[in-house]
Amino acid sequence: MTSKTEQALIQKAFQERMDEDELMNCMRCGFCLPSCPTYIESGRQEAQSPRGRIALMKAVVDGLIEPDEEVERALNLCLGCRACEPVCPSGVRYGHLLEEARDIIAQHKKMPLPVRLIRKLVFAGLFPHQERMRKATALLGWYQRSGLRTFVRKIGLLRLLPASFRQMERVLPDVPTAKEMKERPHRLGPDGTVKKRVAFFAGCLMDTMFMATNDATLRLLQLAGCEVIIPPSQGCCGALHGHGGEKAMAKELAKRNIAAFEQLDVDYIVTNAGGCGAFLLEYGHLLKNDPQWCERAAAFAAKIKDISEVLVELGFDQRPLRVAPQTVTYQDSCHLRNVMKTVSAPRRLLRAIEGIEFREMKDADRCCGSAGIYNLVEPEMSMQILDYKMEMAKQTNATTIVTANPGCLLQMKLGIERVGWTGKVRAVHIVDLLLEAVEGAQAAKEEERIRKTS
Structure with a gap:
């Protein structure tokens, strides 16, 4: 009250x-x-x-x-x-x-004590500190690999959690080990001639829970001819803070990221998460009233570009790409589309992959209901929105649902679980599918070489 x-x-x-x-x-x-x-x-x-x-x-x-x-x-x-x-x-x-x-x-407004404690833990105690993010993810990895997950599910202990948390637990990716998360590259050279020199925004969740997708992104940039710089002093983009009523903390995180990237002589700062990219793009607005940072923020924001746009610019859709035959549809990341204005590039890349029949989903531009942590704090509305989204996906007969944001990816996996499509339909991040297509084309080329020489 x-x-x-x-x-x-x-x-x-x-x-x-x-x-x-x-x-x-x-x-x-x-x-x-x-x-x-x-x-x-x-x-x-x-x-x-x-x-x-x-x-x-x-x-x-x-x-x-x-x-x-x-x-x-x-x-x-x-x-x-x-x-x-x-x-x-x-x-x-x-x-x-x-x-x-x-x-x-x-x-x-003075919030209830449990809410204040949770907000302090999440917004101040966890996300701004990448080492703590790694430790929390490593703990999740131990839960997944030790047999504890199987035991907890078997005895029904998860029933003590709210339904939205139980559902989310089932679709979390298998996370990397603590050692893997620590051994991150700071610079990668291109395969062949340097076409662009870019910096990569690794993010907090993306470089822990979704580290495999970050690795795929880095590999695609190398294949596209990019020298890639990954500054170790970067951190959380601050989107959850900015959207959740913690703008002061969002501003501090923005300043840290600007300082980490601004001295780099790069063409672009590349992102692979629509929610993060959109917030980075608006650092200029976030810090517009700070005379010491407003120009620096605007210069930083001017270099933000989604991975799909960079790949299309470098002609990645012209190279051999191949996967096993499948029907694919694409769910737009809201902030990638509505803020970053990236619409055609992901679709162009998907249509370039041999083996894919691409079918546009009705209302692909309508939110899936993930919206950061919305699916946890507003589960009823989130699931209503998700159920509509899955009905639209069903109409495409897709066997693969592609998106470009980690929250959307988990929400699509949750939708697949809810409608009983597990094992029949998969949800993937676009960069993971693109790397799969690169490797598929390479394997097909090698098979053809062996066939001709045998």
Whole structure:
């Protein structure tokens, strides 16, 4: 329950910090409504739409309503997918408004003690510290490899956890060992002539839980002719903090990453996670009011580029790529599409692979319901959205669902588990499939050579 004192502080902060010009840019035309998953899944409730949420923010600023639980609930139920932004004729930057509003509420409302402890553990104690991320992932690896996972599942101990956590446990990837996570490269040369000199943003979860995908990304960059620099002082991008009401910590993480990369003489800073890439791209906005960092942040953001765009630019889709025959569909990462504007490059790469029949999924640009940790904190709405997504995937008859973000990947695996497709349909990150296609083409070439010489 938000106290009257807290409401007064929140309202004052709204009036001081919310961008009123941006709020006024909303013309209430409703073009955003068909693109908003929570508006659709809530039975078309206005308060669960971008237009409705902007109206609530504006009403708080104007003193027409109090920032009570209903306002907070409407803001928290938003996925933050930003599908409303590309369709907005006024160009309202809804995502910026949402992040500011959430931060104001989080910083002025006293949350229950368990919530405060969990937030402190996750936002301050874990994600900003890569060594702790490695240790936590190594602990998960021990759970997976020691036989404890099998035992825990067998005796039903997981039933003590919320359903959303039980489901997520089943789809987590098998993670690397502590030794493997420590032995990370800092520089890799290209295969052949240097075409581009790039830096790679390794991320926190991507370089621990999804390290195999990072390794595949680095190998693809080498094959494409890139010299790759991986600065060891980089860390978490801060997206979870920025989206979750911890902007001060997000700014500190941004500064650390800018400092890690800004002295490198590179053409691009390459990312392979849509959520991370989009937040990195907006460091300029995040630090716009900091005179010591605003220009440095803008220069950093100007170099951010998704791996798929880099590969297409370097003609990777022209090289031999081959996999076993399969039907493939692609689920857009919301932030990769709506913020980074990367739409055609992943599809172009997939269509270039021999053996793939590519089928576009209806509403591939609609959020899958992952949205960072949304599927854990808002499981009911998340699963509604996921169930619709799996119905659309079913219509393609795909045997492989491809995406370009770790959260989306886990959500697709969760969807496959929910509808009983395990063993029949797989979900993969696009770079893992591309490396599989490179190796498939190489194997086919070797088989042909042996056949001709035998």
